[in-house]
Amino acid sequence: MAELPVPGQELTADDGAGGSLDPEAIGRLVPEPVLDLLRTLWAAGHPAYVVGGSLRDALLGRTAKDWDLATAALPEQTIELFPGAVYENRFGTVAVRRDGELYEITTFRSDHDYADFRRPHRVEFGTSLEADLARRDFTVNAMAWGAPDASSRPILVDPFGGRADVVRRTLRAVGEPLRRFEEDALRMVRAVRLAATLDFTIEPATLGGITARAPLVTHLSGERIATELGLLLAAPRPSVGLRLLAETGLLAPISEELAAQRGIAQNKVDGEDLWDHTLGTVDAAIAHPVVRLAALVHDIGKPATAADGHFYGHDVVGAEVTRAFLDRLHEPRAVTEQVTHLVRNHMFGYETSWSDAAVRRFIGKVGPDSINELFALREADNVGSGQPRSAGGIDELRARVAAELAEGPVLDRSALAIDGADLMAELGLEPGPGLGRVLEALLQRVIEDKTLNTAPTLLLLARQLVADDR
Numbered sequence: 001m002a003e004l005p006v007p008g009q010e011l012t013a014d015d016g017a018g019g020s021l022d023p024e025a026i027g028r029l030v031p032e033p034v035l036d037l038l039r040t041l042w043a044a045g046h047p048a049y050v051v052g053g054s055l056r057d058a059l060l061g062r063t064a065k066d067w068d069l070a071t072a073a074l075p076e077q078t079i080e081l082f083p084g085a086v087y088e089n090r091f092g093t094v095a096v097r098r099d100g101e102l103y104e105i106t107t108f109r110s111d112h113d114y115a116d117f118r119r120p121h122r123v124e125f126g127t128s129l130e131a132d133l134a135r136r137d138f139t140v141n142a143m144a145w146g147a148p149d150a151s152s153r154p155i156l157v158d159p160f161g162g163r164a165d166v167v168r169r170t171l172r173a174v175g176e177p178l179r180r181f182e183e184d185a186l187r188m189v190r191a192v193r194l195a196a197t198l199d200f201t202i203e204p205a206t207l208g209g210i211t212a213r214a215p216l217v218t219h220l221s222g223e224r225i226a227t228e229l230g231l232l233l234a235a236p237r238p239s240v241g242l243r244l245l246a247e248t249g250l251l252a253p254i255s256e257e258l259a260a261q262r263g264i265a266q267n268k269v270d271g272e273d274l275w276d277h278t279l280g281t282v283d284a285a286i287a288h289p290v291v292r293l294a295a296l297v298h299d300i301g302k303p304a305t306a307a308d309g310h311f312y313g314h315d316v317v318g319a320e321v322t323r324a325f326l327d328r329l330h331e332p333r334a335v336t337e338q339v340t341h342l343v344r345n346h347m348f349g350y351e352t353s354w355s356d357a358a359v360r361r362f363i364g365k366v367g368p369d370s371i372n373e374l375f376a377l378r379e380a381d382n383v384g385s386g387q388p389r390s391a392g393g394i395d396e397l398r399a400r401v402a403a404e405l406a407e408g409p410v411l412d413r414s415a416l417a418i419d420g421a422d423l424m425a426e427l428g429l430e431p432g433p434g435l436g437r438v439l440e441a442l443l444q445r446v447i448e449d450k451t452l453n454t455a456p457t458l459l460l461l462a463r464q465l466v467a468d469d470r
Contacts, residue, residue, distance in 0.1 A: 059163065143157065171194055416442060
């Protein structure tokens with residue numbers, strides 16, 4: 001019996017790409033809660049199988065997540081077998097919780113009428129596993145392991161040669177690539193993401209189909225693109241997938257501004273254009289989702305500001321473009337605000353001559369919650385520019401910022417010893433812009449000299465400011 005892979009160990013050609021790996025060995029890759037779900041369905045006389053990416057990942061020796069099951073049982077029959085299960089969609093998926101994990105069990109189906117290049121307008125439930133696998137995207141996701149009932153020995157069902165493609169680390173569309181991508185245009189973006197995250201190559205016919213149907217990505221919702229983009233940016237080397245997006249024509253429908261970076265020269269690394277710089281920056285960024293996303297868009301304003309080899313104001317323009325781009329992707333508001341803030345501030349310059357007050361003003365401008373991400377972005381930008389990671393005095397500035405934060409500096413109005421209500425009560429000021437200007441002036445004074453942050457001192461200073469304005 002062939003040895004089964006374990007996490008960190010993948011299949012090789014010696015395992016028998018045609019499917020000779022003993023099904024019992026494959027079965028030992030399946031977690032016990034999943035096997036329990038299968039046994040319950042088998043005992044009730046329903047064919048049931050593990051399907052999709054979890055089986056692919058297990059065969060690769062990767063830690064599989066989101067184990068999905070497919071069955072001939074109708075949703076109503078599945079619900080009866082698993083008390084507490086939930087069925088809330090029209091695609092035949094029942095959610096069952098086991099040992100704190102949520103598992104999805106979906107009825108065999110075939111899709112119809114992909115008129116909008118995004119999702120089937122209707123589905124048909126069926127009893128054929130092969131028909132269910134035929135509607136899937138790639139061969140490595142079109143395998144199943146299981147049995148028709150409790151009396152049958154579990155087998156690996158692989159009608160499209162997915163296991164051989166796993167061994168070859170090849171991504172191949174099930175059937176005709178053009179048809180697969182016309183059914184759901186997201187499959188093209190997913191192909192690029194899987195190639196980057198799994199270190200797979202896309203076989204020529206599938207790659208050609210992506211190039212031919214790339215414009216269909218414009219029909220996809222922002223949320224679906226954002227999900228795939230986030231997964232791609234989490235790859236060990238996101239540039240592999242990002243370069244594929246550009247080369248296949250998928251990048252422009254996602255972001256014309258990023259696609260416009262190709263071919264724009266800049267004086268950083270010999271032989272590299274602006275797009276190459278962006279890719280280098282993303283690869284150099286720490287594996288932090290906000291930092292990786294900020295690295296991708298940090299120079300998104302450069303194409304619009306390019307003039308005579310310079311990009312004046314690209315940080316300001318880039319922040320505006322970033323906000324619009326992330327709004328199109330329907331990213332959470334907090335994500336959009338943070339990434340936009342990083343892009344707006346990524347061009348900061350530090351000098352060793354900065355006073356402690358200057359460091360405090362820098363912290364106040366950037367915000368304590370964004371400092372680490374901004375430093376990480378600048379370090380990645382340095383590497384992408386062919387410089388040492390710590391160029392520009394990053395290490396020294398980080399140390400000075402840490403020292404100031406350790407002392408608890410006043411960074412915003414909320415830390416002042418008085419507030420607007422005190423100014424209105426003690427000095428008779430009216431609410432409005434004038435009150436805000438006084439508070440901001442007091443904040444700047446305290447940033448310069450923290451000993452001024454007492455209520456009596458600030459009230460005296462406020463009185464002087466009001467008198468000066470009159």
